[in-house]
Amino acid sequence: MWTWRLGRWVEWALLLVVFALVLMLVAAVLTSGGQGSAANVYSGAVFLSFLGAVGGLLGALHASGLLTWVAAVSERHRVFSIVVLLACALLLPFTSAGTEYWMTVAANIGVYAATAIGLNIVVGLAGLLDLGYVAFLGIGAFVAANLSGAAAAQLDISVPFPLVMVISAVVAGIFGAIVGSPTLRVRGDYLAIVTLAFGEIFVRSAQNNIGGLTGGSNAIPGIPALSLFGQSFNERLDIGGLRLAPGVLYYVLIVLIVAAVMLVFANLKNSRLGRAWIAIREDEDAARAMGVRTGPIKILAFLIGAMLAGLAGAFFAHKTATVSYESFRFLESVTLLAAVILGGMGTIPGAVLGASILFVLPEKLREFSDYRLLLFGIALVLIMRFRPQGLVPDAHRRAELAPETVDEPPPPPPSTAGAGAKAGQA
Amino acid sequence: MNESATTVTDAVAPQRGTLLAASGVTMQFGGLTALNDVSFGLREGEIIGLIGPNGAGKTTLFNCLTGLYSPTSGAVTLNGSPLPQDPARVTEQGVARTFQNIRLFPSMTAEENVLVGRHVRMKQNPLSSLLHGPGFRRSEAEAAERTAKLLAFVGLTRFSDELARNLPYGDQRRLEIARALATDPSVLLLDEPTAGMNAQETEATRQLIFAIRDLGISVVVIEHDTKFIFTLCDRVLVLVQGQLLVEGTPDEVRGDPRVVEAYLGAPPEEVEAQVHGVDVHGSEGQEQG
Ligand SMILES: Nc1ncnc2c1ncn2[C@@H]1O[C@H](COP(=O)(O)OP(=O)(O)OP(=O)(O)O)[C@@H](O)[C@H]1O
Ligand SMILES: [Mg+2]
Numbered sequence: 001m002w003t004w005r006l007g008r009w010v011e012w013a014l015l016l017v018v019f020a021l022v023l024m025l026v027a028a029v030l031t032s033g034g035q036g037s038a039a040n041v042y043s044g045a046v047f048l049s050f051l052g053a054v055g056g057l058l059g060a061l062h063a064s065g066l067l068t069w070v071a072a073v074s075e076r077h078r079v080f081s082i083v084v085l086l087a088c089a090l091l092l093p094f095t096s097a098g099t100e101y102w103m104t105v106a107a108n109i110g111v112y113a114a115t116a117i118g119l120n121i122v123v124g125l126a127g128l129l130d131l132g133y134v135a136f137l138g139i140g141a142f143v144a145a146n147l148s149g150a151a152a153a154q155l156d157i158s159v160p161f162p163l164v165m166v167i168s169a170v171v172a173g174i175f176g177a178i179v180g181s182p183t184l185r186v187r188g189d190y191l192a193i194v195t196l197a198f199g200e201i202f203v204r205s206a207q208n209n210i211g212g213l214t215g216g217s218n219a220i221p222g223i224p225a226l227s228l229f230g231q232s233f234n235e236r237l238d239i240g241g242l243r244l245a246p247g248v249l250y251y252v253l254i255v256l257i258v259a260a261v262m263l264v265f266a267n268l269k270n271s272r273l274g275r276a277w278i279a280i281r282e283d284e285d286a287a288r289a290m291g292v293r294t295g296p297i298k299i300l301a302f303l304i305g306a307m308l309a310g311l312a313g314a315f316f317a318h319k320t321a322t323v324s325y326e327s328f329r330f331l332e333s334v335t336l337l338a339a340v341i342l343g344g345m346g347t348i349p350g351a352v353l354g355a356s357i358l359f360v361l362p363e364k365l366r367e368f369s370d371y372r373l374l375l376f377g378i379a380l381v382l383i384m385r386f387r388p389q390g391l392v393p394d395a396h397r398r399a400e401l402a403p404e405t406v407d408e409p410p411p412p413p414p415s416t417a418g419a420g421a422k423a424g425q426a
Numbered sequence: 427m428n429e430s431a432t433t434v435t436d437a438v439a440p441q442r443g444t445l446l447a448a449s450g451v452t453m454q455f456g457g458l459t460a461l462n463d464v465s466f467g468l469r470e471g472e473i474i475g476l477i478g479p480n481g482a483g484k485t486t487l488f489n490c491l492t493g494l495y496s497p498t499s500g501a502v503t504l505n506g507s508p509l510p511q512d513p514a515r516v517t518e519q520g521v522a523r524t525f526q527n528i529r530l531f532p533s534m535t536a537e538e539n540v541l542v543g544r545h546v547r548m549k550q551n552p553l554s555s556l557l558h559g560p561g562f563r564r565s566e567a568e569a570a571e572r573t574a575k576l577l578a579f580v581g582l583t584r585f586s587d588e589l590a591r592n593l594p595y596g597d598q599r600r601l602e603i604a605r606a607l608a609t610d611p612s613v614l615l616l617d618e619p620t621a622g623m624n625a626q627e628t629e630a631t632r633q634l635i636f637a638i639r640d641l642g643i644s645v646v647v648i649e650h651d652t653k654f655i656f657t658l659c660d661r662v663l664v665l666v667q668g669q670l671l672v673e674g675t676p677d678e679v680r681g682d683p684r685v686v687e688a689y690l691g692a693p694p695e696e697v698e699a700q701v702h703g704v705d706v707h708g709s710e711g712q713e714q715g
Binding site for chain 2: 264267268271272273274275276278279282283285286287288289290291292293294300304
């Protein structure tokens with residue numbers, strides 16, 4: 001194991017280099033095998049081999065302990081890492097991936113990453129299986145669509161976007177609390193069925209244009225693009241001599257939203273509330289015996305998770321310009337759940353990575369058309385076979401697999417030393 | 427003899443200084459009567475031992491005393507008022523417990539387990555949790571300090587960052603005690619705290635329970651190891667087939683012919699086992715509520 005500690009500046013510089021490399025790697029992975037839609041019969045294959053190489057490289061680095069060491073370094077400089085990572089994310093438009101196509105894909109990834117992090121509160125922290133979660137994204141999107149002043153919307157008002165985000169989140173949160181309330185009575189599989197039913201009710205209602213709010217099968221088209229100081233988010237952006245692809249502003253906005261969602265998740269996880277969620281996941285009866293009022297706390301998990309999804313939904317409505325019930329079907333819920341489990345339950349990088357993989361892979365494998373979903377499925381099965389704990393497992397789950405910790409002396413032999421220490425102090 | 431070691435069915439009127447009292451508690455599961463008209467009172471600063479053969483209803487009594495089960499008939503009072511029918515609220519009001527089959531939060535560290543025990547005594551609104559403001563940080567610091575003290579108290583400081591599931595068996599039992607103490611209880615209920623421990627660990631646990639009593643916490647201990655109980659407790663209750671057979675000081679109970687019969691009536695190897703605290707029926711596997 002690697003245990004070096006270098007000077008602070010050296011470690012900072014090192015992190016900077018690492019994150020810069022990550023940025024380049026992401027850009028390279030995205031654009032490998034040609035720029036997206038470009039007609040190149042081999043691009044899917046090139047991408048896959050490239051991905052294999054990157055995966056192999058990361059695997060080797062991980063095996064050598066270098067990755068673990070870098071993770072430990074970045075943990076020591078948490079704030080610095082976050083700032084640099086955010087900066088790197090914002091620099092992506094300046095790389096070869098800074099095309100309109102990839103900015104759109106990245107914005108979509110952002111939407112699902114934010115939603116997956118919300119779902120991660122419910123599933124990863126509180127341990128409650130939710131199979132209809134994408135409905136909250138849909139609720140947020142439909143609320144935003146109706147408040148956007150679009151011609152097809154039922155309400156003829158146009159509310160400023162920051163306020164729309166709040167309203168979407170609150171409305172989705174209220175529905176989240178309603179859906180979560182059965183958790184007071186049902187557990188496990190039965191809860192999963194209740195949430196599944198809710199997702200289905202949402203889709204059917206939206207399909208039938210309930211209250212004229214969802215546009216039914218016509219959807220709600222023509223949602224105006226966001227704009228700031230007269231600069232439409234949809235158009236090309238010129239800063240000085242720099243010319244940035246259309247959609248870059250959306251990308252920047254979603255990066256900020258995802259960052260905010262991450263902050264919410266991380267802060268809640270390390271609080272009284274977050275520990276109560278995890279305790280419920282671990283052993284609900286024991287949690288109650290420790291004074292955790294499990295009912296309200298489980299509902300709070302649903303409520304907050306749904307709010308985050310609703311927030312992402314508001315963005316989604318403006319970004320895609322059309323909101324249709326078709327975007328929020330069961331398959332999407334399953335994909336989100338897969339993103340959470342694939343990435344690693346209860347972790348932020350896991351949810352983001354999971355969402356990225358699940359939405360980039362299908363894009364990249366477009367050339368395989370008919371076999372696309374098959375390959376995708378095989379990839380999922382392989383990952384779960386060889387890394388069941390997820391790609392970026394929770395530190396705790398990781399510790400399970402490698403009990404010896406880095407900085408501490410190995411624990412003394414169990415019981416005898418323990419009793420000695422005890423007797424000594426009692 | 428009959429003077430002092432009374433059968434307790436003629437009730438313990440809740441008296442001054444009584445924290446937790448059961449009166450006429452009966453618990454039935456379908457046709458099975460697990461507890462039959464059990465009454466007793468736990469006084470301040472007291473250690474009570476609860477013994478009895480496997481299946482006597484000891485754990486069931488604990489479950490009734492913590493709001494996990496509501497008795498079929500009879501009542502439990504805490505400080506003179508009826509016990510809430512919700513384990514979380516019972517804990518808020520000062521009754522904490524451990525479980526016979528250890529129930530820690532396995533994927534949380536020892537420190538986090540104890541922090542969950544702090545849950546009821548911490549004040550954090552969701553907004554402050556979200557922003558990690560000064561009030562939040564103060565409450566986290568207070569909880570962390572308290573947790574460190576409790577881990578030191580039970581002798582687990584070196585394991586504070588270790589996952590609960592990786593702790594040696596005996597230390598898991600100690601961690602459960604620390605977690606229960608974190609709720610600031612006035613009453614602590616320990617369900618077989620030395621099961622599976624060697625002699626040395628058992629002795630350490632005995633000292634630990636004395637130390638807990640010295641903190642002003644009243645304790646009820648279930649144990650099969652009668653030697654352990656007789657050297658630890660101020661009073662001993664003997665539960666046989668759901669009935670409180672005998673109550674008295676260790677000396678009284680030890681000499682009581684009914685107790686001797688209840689234990690000696692059993693096959694010899696079982697008496698042997700129970701005296702040495704070995705659980706011949708393997709009650710570890712039994713899951714409670
Ligand atoms: N939830 C339940 N449902 C049905 N029967 C139960 C339940 N809980 C306990 N019992 C039954 O009640 C009786 C008393 O069980 P209990 O666990 O209280 O015994 P115990 O004295 O703790 O025994 P041990 O020494 O083995 O732990 C047993 O026959 C048990 O099967
Ligand atoms: Mg028992």
